[in-house]
Amino acid sequence: MKDTAGFNFAGKTALVTGAAKGIGADIAAQFIRYGANVIIADVDEQGEAVAARWRQDGYAARFFRCDVSQGNDVAQLAAYAEQEFGGLDMLVxxxxxxxxxxxxETDEALWDRVIGINLKGVYLMCQAAVPGMISRGGGSIVNIGSLHAATGASDMLAYAISKGGVVTLTRNLASTLAKHRVRVNCIHPGWVASDGEMARIAASGENGDTLEKAIKRMPMGRMQTGNDIASAVVFMMSDFADQITGQQLTVDGGISIR
Known part of the structure; x- marks a missing residue:
């Protein structure tokens, strides 16, 4: 652990949605290692096992089952954060x-589900968290975007549009909340070797040689990891980023500059 004031989150509380596994779990782990109280929010009950392991090691970790696309779930999550830790300082x-x-191929049900989780969920979480942040004198929000927010893809229609909306929401909130010292930023991951992505690749039938060739064509020679994204999130939440708001940080090993 770095003994640096900017990365000292002792006494602060972070809530990470979708943190039962994958990138979210890595983000939660980074916060815990830097001293924060952490709430893992997810529809996957596996999140409780993750939080329990951290508690066994003496860390303040909690799990709350939440479907971010449902307003009642989100309201209950915000109330839980107040009850357990006195509110939120950081939201991912x-x-x-x-x-x-x-x-x-995108029917109405698929469209509603993607937009509901990826975009409506961000709006609901921010709406629930921001009043408490303002009352405590400030806070920080990081929204996880995607390279597809700008470029799109033929088979990622609803996803790309949802992430484009996240960028617009980020900039809008950053502008309106700056006077309250609530910072709002967006991080765009590159090609992350998450469990979900590797499972998708395996299911697609892509062989090892094809994947290896694709990786070798990447500017910095490898896929990104959850820890790469987590490190960027921690920086954006830290005192080192105190004057950064409304910005997009891309962590993609150079893919987007090719």
């Missing part, structure tokens, strides 16, 4: 789904 909107579907 990481929960998201990324089903593949073209325009013709």
């Amino acid at each position: 909107n990481n929960a998201g789904i990324f089903p593949r579907a073209t325009l013709s």
